[in-house]
Each structure stands twice: as structure tokens, then as C-alpha cells.
Amino acid sequence: MVSELQLGNLTIQVLQKDIKNVHLSVYPPNGKVKVSAPNEMPLDTLRVFVISKLTWIRKQQAKLQAQAREASRDYIERESHYFRGERYLLKVIEHNHPPKIELDHQSIMLYIRPETKTEKRAVILNDWYRVQLKQQIPVLIAKYEKLMGVSVKDFGVKKMKTKWGTCNPIAQRIWLNLELAKKPPELLEYVVVHEMVHLLERSHNRRFVLLMNKFMPKWRFYKDELNRLPISHVDWGN
Numbered sequence: 231m232v233s234e235l236q237l238g239n240l241t242i243q244v245l246q247k248d249i250k251n252v253h254l255s256v257y258p259p260n261g262k263v264k265v266s267a268p269n270e271m272p273l274d275t276l277r278v279f280v281i282s283k284l285t286w287i288r289k290q291q292a293k294l295q296a297q298a299r300e301a302s303r304d305y306i307e308r309e310s311h312y313f314r315g316e317r318y319l320l321k322v323i324e325h326n327h328p329p330k331i332e333l334d335h336q337s338i339m340l341y342i343r344p345e346t347k348t349e350k351r352a353v354i355l356n357d358w359y360r361v362q363l364k365q366q367i368p369v370l371i372a373k374y375e376k377l378m379g380v381s382v383k384d385f386g387v388k389k390m391k392t393k394w395g396t397c398n399p400i401a402q403r404i405w406l407n408l409e410l411a412k413k414p415p416e417l418l419e420y421v422v423v424h425e426m427v428h429l430l431e432r433s434h435n436r437r438f439v440l441l442m443n444k445f446m447p448k449w450r451f452y453k454d455e456l457n458r459l460p461i462s463h464v465d466w467g468n
């Protein structure tokens with residue numbers, strides 16, 4: 231059964247079904263709130279539950295807003311873009327050759343043909359980010375393969391909405407979020423270590439934490455840092 235709860239200016243979609251626990255989620259892009267609840271739970275009880283989570287909901291919505299601001303880029307002159315945790319100003323240079331990107335200490339120089347559309351500019355920059363990440367990642371993998379005694383058979387980089395990385399322990403393959411190209415190198419390293427620890431321990435249990443402590447003592451600091459920055463994700467998955 232689907233119904234709605236109204237709390238001030240906040241509308242919450244309620245889905246009651248055959249489950250045991252209440253699940254509350256805030257969805258991109260607009261911060262829509264949905265609650266799944268057991269069939270027999272009275273709406274008043276649900277209302278009290280949601281009120282107890284209001285601070286959390288507002289926080290998630292603020293994060294999504296920050297992400298939306300971060301994501302809506304026009305790829306025009308003097309716009310700021312991030313690379314390895316540093317802010318650069320975009321310089322757009324028109325030329326009649328294939329597109330390319332060059333970096334100096336304060337600018338990302340985007341060479342494009344005249345009248346290159348925004349979407350195409352985004353693709354060019356993302357391709358460049360991907361190339362950069364693909365150069366950085368093997369070094370990190372090699373470092374931790376030695377330390378952990380594991381082997382990564384394959385890795386990839388892709389856009390992911392809700393995760394910084396994933397690991398398939400059976401295939402020994404890890405995927406990393408393209409957004410990591412914009413983050414400080416130590417945060418990329420943290421995600422690589424996290425995913426590689428999954429080769430030793432699949433779930434986020436006590437053993438996983440002990441392994442993280444062993445291979446990257448400051449991991450909690452990096453995790454907080456990563457989740458504090460505006461990014462294209464809400465929750466942390468594996």
C-alpha cells in the first residue's frame with residue numbers, strides 16, 4: 231500500500247509491505263524521501279519514526295544539493311574543476327585539431343574545435359580523468375598486492391552513482407568511481423585499499439576493520455574526508 235506522510239513542507243512517500251523493519255531513503259537528484267514499512271505499522275508510529283530522523287534527512291538532502299551544484303557544469307572559461315584534490319580554472323582554447331587537455335599549475339586547458347557542445351566537452355574531460363586514474367591505479371594495486379599478499383586480476387574505472395568502488399572477490403576484479411580522479415590521491419588510495427581488503431574479507435565485519443587498520447591505519451580519517459566532500463553519491467556501498 232502506498233500513501234503519503236506530510237511533515238511541514240516535507241512529503242514522504244510511504245510504501246507498506248510484508249517486511250520486518252523500516253527503511254528510510256533519500257533519493258537523488260531532488261532529495262525525495264521514501265519509507266518502506268511493515269504492513270501493520272500505524273502511520274502515527276511511522277510519523278514519530280520519521281520525525282526522529284529529520285536531522286539525518288535534512289543532512290542527506292543538503293548533500294544532494296551540494297552534489298547537484300557540483301555536477302551542473304558548463305565547461306566554460308574560468309569555471310573551477312578539480313583534479314587530484316586541487317582546484318583548477320578551466321581555460322577553453324579553440325583549435326582545429328582533435329581535442330586534448332593540458333594541465334599547468336593553475337589551469338586545466340581544454341583544447342576543442344570551435345562550437346563544441348557542453349556534453350561533448352564533458353566527455354572530453356571525463357575521458358581525460360579516466361586516463362589519469364588508469365595511470366594512478368596500477369601503482370597503488372601493485373603496492374598493496376605486495377603488502378596484502380593478494381592479486382587483482384583486473385580493474386576498471388566507471389561512473390557510479392552510489393559507490394566509490396566495488397570488488398568482485400571471485401573474479402578478483404575491482405571497479406573504481408571516475409569521480410575519484412577529482413579527489414586527493416590519498417582518498418583514491420583509501421578506496422583501492424578498501425576494495426582490495428574485500429579480496430581477503432567479503433563483508434564489512436570486525437575482521438575487515440582489523441585488516442583496514444593493519445594496511446591503512448588512517449583509513450577512518452580518509453573515509454570521513456571522502457564523505458564530507460561534495461560528490462555524486464549518497465551512501466557507501468562495498
Ligand SMILES: [Zn+2]
Nearest residue numbers: 424434467468
Ligand atoms: Zn566495502
